[in-house]
Amino acid sequence: MTRGTAVSRRRTTAQAARGPLQVDGEVFSVKRVGDYFHLTIVADGIAERTRPGNFVALSVGDHTSANLLRRAFSIYRVKPAGIYGGTVEVIVAAHGPGTSWLASRHRHDRVNVVGPLGRPFALPKQPVACALVGGGYGSAPLFGLAEKLRERSCTAHMVLGASTEARLFGALEAKRAASSVTVTTVDGSVGIKGVVTDPLPTLLARHDIDVVYSCGPMGMLRAVTSVATQHGAWSQTAVEEAMACGVGVCMTCVLPVVGDDNITRMVRSCVEGPVFAGDKVRWDAIGTVPAGTYGTPVSSTRP
């Protein structure tokens, strides 16, 4: 089969297949990458439905597990079914019991996968200049995004930042995927000593950036949005909120977002996000229900 037919077939499937699947996945590999773990799971059907910015919710343990809540991960890469079954790849930071369990899997272990979930990054219709900003392993979904952008003749300038070199993810791959790469570390172990927002204003000006995509910790997203807005660029942020289900039923992953009608609502980051227009998120009010939010008691909405 030529590459051309494979691509066109994939497009047909992608148009037909919608919504998430629940798949009893099989671990293909777990590789250590700096401080992170790169997990590849054979999970048929996920790849064909995935767009950059989607995520998967992985269960922890088997059907008797005491850790009931699924862990959400941005999708790093997918490969559609070919000679082998389709795979989905995620980057895991093992900082709790669930993520440690996932990081300690071996080939052929089972991991239940629900996905792809959430709204993906919105892609420009015009060939515009884009910046892609990733904090730590938040860079994971940006490589697939860069590929899609460049398919559309957009430029994709990457800025990757972390506290230290071991917590950077994908700096080498970025050289292949991106039009340019800028690296920052807080301790200066590699790249510019500082944070992603230090080189960002210069980069936005030099390349006359129209759209800034970002994924990483909330504080970074807030700062990136602020720089993008000052520059007059459109901002797309993939947020990290704690989720219990990932599919829209538990109502735990809400954050205050302003709608087109200028009303703030507590919206689910799993189904209405994880990608939001950065200027619509009430970054200052995360962790609160700001006064005037839709559905707050009248007594607390006084100006």
Added chain:
Amino acid sequence: MTALTPADVDLTTVLADAHLDNPVMTASGCAAAGQELHQFFDVSELGAVVTKSVMRDPRSGRPTPRMAETPSGMLNSIGLQGPGITAFLARDLPWLLQHDARPIVSIAGSSLGEYAELARRVGNTPGVAALEVNISCPNVENRGSVFACDPFQAARAVAAVRRDTPRGVPVFAKLSPDVTSIVEVAEAVMEAGADGLVLINTLLGMHIDLTTLRPLLGGGTGGLSGPAIRPVAVRAVWQVAAALPGVPIIGVGGIRTGADALEFLLAGASAVQVGTVIFNDPSAPRRVIDELRAELAVRGFAKASDAVGFAHRSTPGGST
């Protein structure tokens, strides 16, 4: 008892005036209004879809963090975020009916007047299988106003709902386990006109964050749910079934498998709700139907109703 084939087991369930194809429902607050789970299985295959408690007005809920994972369970402090009854009736309930689901609508009021208004508006909508009265949500601003913590207040709320709900639409009262005697509350709400009971809501709990050294949940306290609370729920069903024989009971609390569901039937529940485990396995409610059928078959129960209250019989293993 001789084992049967699962296909031979009759799962039909009668709860007061509600006739259901099978005894498995979603638990309120764990399935929204069905749309999201319909991506994983056909919601019309469930005995009923119990919707997230709807209030009269739109409600933003509590600040985050709203959940904490706990051993075999979780704490939540959502605070009844929801669209309000007008949007629910315009959008969510019609969706369920269009998809041939049997909706049981959970209502929550902050006053007796609100309960009555919700009862009128929901009860008069054709296609509603039953009302579930949430008098026991722990995530309200004033813990003292949790109706289900006081038999008198619980009875008043249920009476207000029953009075304004059309005959033929059963009213089920969902009770809190955080009381000295759940039997006393059960008796009070049955006397007030409830057609049956839903046992149990979450237990009030707390988790303290060892990094901030403060309560983790935005609301401070939260409702504990999941397999961790299953023995408490089974005990509540058992006690109420023993004290009020013949009262329809819907059992809920930590059901993960068909075997768990069977345990509730044996304790005296005629139907069950699957809740928190949906977050672990979004297909769980549909899966539990098949598993329950198999568990009944292997024990020789030809009908699910034959297992209801079986554990109360004095001769263990007696023939059905």
